[in-house]
Amino acid sequence: MQGKVRLHVDPSKCQGHSRCKSLAPELFDLDEYGNAREAGDGTVPDDLVDKAYLAKSNCPELAIDITED
Amino acid sequence: MSHNPPVTDWVNDFDHTDQQWTDNPFPIWDELRTTCPVVHTDRFLGVYLPTTYEAVKQIAYDTEHFSSRRVVVRNARPEITMPSPPITSDPPHHKPAKQLLLPPFTPDAMKKLEPRVREICNELIDDFIADGACDAAAQYSKHIPVRAIAHMLGIPEADGHLFVRWIHEILELGVHDDAILMKAAHEMNDYFSAHIAERRSHPREDLIMDLIRAKGPDGQPLSDMHVLGSLRLLLIAGIDTTWSGIGSSIWHLAKTPADRKRLVAEPELMPFAIEEFLRAYSPVTMAREVMKETVISGCPVKPGNMVLLSFPAANRDPTMFSDADKVIIDRKENRHAAFGLGIHRCVGSNLARMEMTVALEEWLKRIPEFSLDPAGEVTWSEGTVRGPRQLPLRLG
Numbered sequence: 460m461q462g463k464v465r466l467h468v469d470p471s472k473c474q475g476h477s478r479c480k481s482l483a484p485e486l487f488d489l490d491e492y493g494n495a496r497e498a499g500d501g502t503v504p505d506d507l508v509d510k511a512y513l514a515k516s517n518c519p520e521l522a523i524d525i526t527e528d
Numbered sequence: 529m530s531h532n533p534p535v536t537d538w539v540n541d542f543d544h545t546d547q548q549w550t551d552n553p554f555p556i557w558d559e560l561r562t563t564c565p566v567v568h569t570d571r572f573l574g575v576y577l578p579t580t581y582e583a584v585k586q587i588a589y590d591t592e593h594f595s596s597r598r599v600v601v602r603n604a605r606p607e608i609t610m611p612s613p614p615i616t617s618d619p620p621h622h623k624p625a626k627q628l629l630l631p632p633f634t635p636d637a638m639k640k641l642e643p644r645v646r647e648i649c650n651e652l653i654d655d656f657i658a659d660g661a662c663d664a665a666a667q668y669s670k671h672i673p674v675r676a677i678a679h680m681l682g683i684p685e686a687d688g689h690l691f692v693r694w695i696h697e698i699l700e701l702g703v704h705d706d707a708i709l710m711k712a713a714h715e716m717n718d719y720f721s722a723h724i725a726e727r728r729s730h731p732r733e734d735l736i737m738d739l740i741r742a743k744g745p746d747g748q749p750l751s752d753m754h755v756l757g758s759l760r761l762l763l764i765a766g767i768d769t770t771w772s773g774i775g776s777s778i779w780h781l782a783k784t785p786a787d788r789k790r791l792v793a794e795p796e797l798m799p800f801a802i803e804e805f806l807r808a809y810s811p812v813t814m815a816r817e818v819m820k821e822t823v824i825s826g827c828p829v830k831p832g833n834m835v836l837l838s839f840p841a842a843n844r845d846p847t848m849f850s851d852a853d854k855v856i857i858d859r860k861e862n863r864h865a866a867f868g869l870g871i872h873r874c875v876g877s878n879l880a881r882m883e884m885t886v887a888l889e890e891w892l893k894r895i896p897e898f899s900l901d902p903a904g905e906v907t908w909s910e911g912t913v914r915g916p917r918q919l920p921l922r923l924g
Contacts, residue, residue: 474873477635481799481881492630493878516861517803519869 462528464503466511468496472522479514479523486511495522531603531704532571542569542577544601544813544836545703550910554853557841565825572601574833576818577841581849581865583825584842587816587835588869591619594816594835596872600912601815601834602703610713612761613754615872622871624745629758629875632680632735638882641676645883648675649890657894657923661901664782665919669774672887676879677766681759682734683723690719695768699912713760720759724752735762762876769811770880772915774887776809777802779916780855781888782900787857792896795889801857802884807864808855810840811915814868839865840914898923 466486468479475493479486485507487495503511503525515523535546538556543549549556560567561579568576578584587594595618597608611617614625631637652671656662674688694712702709720736727737739755750758781788791801816835821828829835843864846852867874874880900906904920 474870475630476867476873477878478803480635489634489636491634492627493634513860517863519863519865519867519873521863 464505464508464511465501465526465528466497466503466515467501467524467526469522469524470494470496472520474520474522476519478517478519482517483507483510483514486514539563539567540569541571542567542575543571544577545911550908550914553840553914554844557838557844558853561841561845564827566827566829568833572603572834573605575601575836576824576827576829576833577836577838578824579838579841579845580825581842581845581847583827584837584839584865585869586824587837588865588872590822591622591871593818593820593822593829595819596622596814596816598817598834599815600699600703601836602706602709604706605834606706610717610757610760611753612757612764614758614875615761615765616757619871625754625758626871626875628739628742628750629762632738633875633878635878638878641680641879642882642886644679645672645676645886646890648672649887650894653890653894660923662921662923663904663918664778664921665771665775665916668891669778669887669915669919670771672774672883673767673770673880676883677762680735680879681762682732682736687719690715691763691767695764698764699768700910703911716760716763717756720756721752724755765874766876766879768909768913768915769874769876770883772811772909772913773806773809773880773884775916775919776811776914777805777884777888778891778921779900779906779919780805780809782898782919782921784855785899787855788892788896788898791857791888792892795892797858798885798889800859800862802881802888803862803864804855804857804859805884806866806881807843807849807859807862809914810843810864810866811913812866812868812874813838813840813912813914814872815912839868895923 473494479495486498488498532543535543557579565580565583566576566578597616614622617625652668656667675685678685694716697708697712744750814837818829818831818833821830844852867877898921901920901922906916907918909917
């Protein structure tokens with residue numbers, strides 16, 4: 460991988476489908492209503508980059524953004 | 529069975545209760561999608577049907593022009609006397625009503641329920657496995673969500689036959705006959721009123737008690753009408769939907785030996801297979817009522833009409849999904865809309881996924897070999913929820 464990969468969940472788009480949490484549990488946290496946010500500061504370890512993209516491509520609400528520095 | 533004349537022109541006169549649609553809706557949606565993103569029928573007092581993912585998505589996100597106050601397309605549109613919050617709620621009332629129901633249905637909460645669902649599945653399999661044959665709809669898939677939601681609500685699992693009858697009366701017979709629907713709704717209210725009264729005198733821990741204790745946005749306890757409406761919703765939405773999802777999955781595996789063998793050999797594919805079954809055989813079509821004139825994918829829509837919000841048709845749109853008409857059990861990119869899009873995302877989606885997963889895992893562990901019984905007939909439910917109601921199989 461080139462640079463640092465980060466993911467971000469847009470809380471205004473997330474509707475709590477939980478697809479991201481089930482596909483990449485290390486990268487997401489859920490609140491008491493089941494809505495997702497990125498775990499920690501959203502930095503994706505190199506070995507979890509594929510999982511991050513898998514979560515993104517399965518979010519029905521297009522709520523996940525991934526950036527690469 | 530539909531009470532309406534058979535459809536001869538699907539583009540201008542569709543009917544989602546027509547026998548041809550009930551038996552096999554997929555070619556109908558494909559035909560309509562190539563004609564116009566949103567078609568219209570004069571049946572049911574006027575209904576639009578979007579069949580593209582884009583049109584369905586646009587309507588699902590637009591709560592200004594489309595109301596959820598009616599969520600089933602029916603022959604009549606009487607005054608609304610019995611709302612079922614939050615599914616029949618629009619903003620701003622929707623969010624507080626939904627937040628009351630979300631915590632008991634998180635993935636973590638479902639993990640706690642999972643062992644009971646595994647027991648239920650195995651108890652059911654015990655009853656027919658020695659026969660070498662079964663009706664997987666009537667003897668298996670039907671009972672799993674009935675017992676699971678009864679367990680969560682704290683009502684007797686043995687009352688399941690009542691729930692199944694009410695749902696049939698409300699979602700199938702009630703589409704054509706308002707009196708049948710109202711009778712079933714009143715029976716449900718009486719049933720739950722008795723349970724509420726019982727908990728008020730003898731408090732206990734279950735989902736009914738949670739609703740009795742819950743406070744609305746004004747800090748006051750919910751009205752009895754709100755509590756009863758939400759309980760009706762949980763029972764109606766929690767049963768034949770998942771029953772259909774499990775049944776369609778077993779039906780697919782019974783007629784597709786390659787997928788069945790692969791899933792037995794590679795159980796790690798199960799999460800992807802479940803999502804693919806949800807996409808390809810989405811059970812639920814919700815409805816909206818047009819409140820203000822607008823344009824969807826270039827098609828004008830007018831107040832006074834309903835919209836059949838076909839998540840199943842959207843999930844078969846080839847512009848959204850490659851090989852949309854094929855079931856690919858290891859499909860990796862799958863933004864399907866089986867649980868809806870936007871604020872009305874199914875509150876029970878984590879429950880449904882858990883039940884489907886457990887139902888298939890326990891079945892395949894004990895019954896890895898099975899096929900459709902050529903002497904029997906597979907039949908499908910009508911209208912709002914699609915799934916097999918008779919699914920005769922040979923086991924082994």
